[in-house]
Amino acid sequence: MMNIRKTAVLASLIVLCVAMAAGQPTVLRVDINQIKGKVNPAMWGLFFEDINMGADGGLYAELIKNRSFEFFRPLMGWNVLGKAQEGALLVLNRQEQQAANPRFLRVNTERSGAEGMGLSNEGFRGMGIKEGLRYDFSVMYRQRKPGITLKLELVDSAGRVIGQGRWQPRGDGQGWQKQSASFQATATHPRARLNIWFEGAGEIDLDMISLFPADTWKGRPGGLRADMVQLLADMQPGFLRFPGGCIVEGFDLSQRFQWKKTVGPIEDRQQLINRWNFEFRHRPTPDYFQTFGLGFFEYFQLAEDIGAEPLPILNCGMACQFNSAEVVPMDRLDEYVQDALDLIAFANGDISSPWGKLRAEMGHPEPFNLKMLGVGNENWGPQYIERLAVFQKAINEQYPEIAIVASSGTDPSGERFDYLNSELRKMQVDIIDEHYYRHPDWFFENASRYDDYDRNGPKIFAGEYAAQSVRIASPDNKNNWLTALAEAAFLTGVERNADVVTLASYAPLFGHIDGWQWTPDLIWVDNLQAYGTPNYYVQKLYATNKGTHIVPVTAGGKPLTGHQGLYASAVVDGNAGEVIVKVVNRNGDSETVVLDVPGIRRMPATATCIVLQSDNLDRMNTIDQPLAVSPKTETVEINGKRPQFELKPYSFTVIKIKR
């Protein structure tokens, strides 16, 4: 048995992997020459849905809430400043000319008193404002009686001005036009608001009142929050699933997600109520709407930016079966199928085609290289199979190269699942989307779920997984270390079976600490900061140590799926020339393991150990302690052929050895 000594450089760090000389260590045999299958390079990905203020109020960096007055209550999010005379502020509707964005605001200051008149926008649970940063204000306007200019003031919660600007309309043209004005913030504040004072006498129409920080992802005007995207990019995700989730289905079919209404100029994108606005009585969010500033073009662009394959999920002609359960009659399904075909054209089509042309006009003449398309989210029953079959036929005929992802419902077992699983296999769909929102025990117990799955049938997409510390949809669920450890254990089974489970993503992705409806979530944010949960670091460790081929890791000839509290999987990385072993120790005590890697003739002098661990299963990361449970990496020296490692209590360890 060989001792592992910590390198001198890291001697002061907490011991993560140390040699053990006593006890009866478990021998982990890693057969690096018995390749069991390839790992899909895109295997570990992301599930995005506009839930928990994931898009509006989150990833989409717009700071103004209800910028085009399309919420049910047109002035929700806005407060009148000063004294507005009767008729001085009017919400008008031009449905006939602009069906997608009918409302606008008419401001008349001719009778304003000395104290002036203005509007204040509260943002999404306030606005996160950063000292020294530039803020870009813009508005669509139409002059009626020139004379009004806007004084812009960012104010903190005590009313102190922390940024000032002025906006003056150019010319006195009658048609709608857009104009911007920028200014800098003088202080940082997490819950600021924007005051807009109307100065001078006149009348003006306003719409699409907008404020963006300059520090968006890649500095794109009207773009995404850079810190949130960075956390995604850091995971090196293989795919990005969007836009959901139940949001795809809608409460009823009129509220379903329609991608065509989310592309083109933002002022022409038709706002829709967010289905999470009223889903949970215990977490109502009456101000939750979808502006679609983050629309399908931006989703594709985001996927490309972070090196992920796009994976859109489309409505299959069925509304949420927990809500209205409306289905479109079969003889009216064509429109839905056409949406799917047109989406493929939008993503991949030549720029001479109408949809390819739109993509080019939006700034991306090159195709987005779409390879997979989901039909339906959590849909079930024969009504789903009947509709899916129509999509499958049409897509296969026109785009045989596109892999179809089909739903196996809401649960990973039970009558609904069994029915769908058997029907989808008969239909030979390409990929079956399985969802598991279960107690941590389920995750520990299901580490062998895929060991006996059919290797010749459809591939599996672990499309939405998350251990629930209490139960699904409970507001008390926590992203604690226990849930992450359970997922790490389960994912050893996913990795061991990466020849059949080719895609995996945690769900949901984002939660805003002041605006969430669903917990747990992979990443939590407030208006200024974002942090990864322990669950984030688990998936990140899989994604960033995915290897290229699966190899067996066994103890006593069997895979480690919980025996003596240990779970393991192994891959080799043909490019990096590495053996990567992932081991979960579920026990509250340290466990010693010996690595036996017969395929390696001579062990290298060092190994890398990455350890995610806490002695406290309730431990969580927070805004103040974002790295409480986060990976620690160290290089360790090894001597001889069968190195021995101590796995810390309640730990997930990634051991990397150069071949």
Ligand code: AHR
């Ligand atoms: O991730 C939250 C929700 O859980 C998703 O919208 C849905 O697909 C699942 O039920």
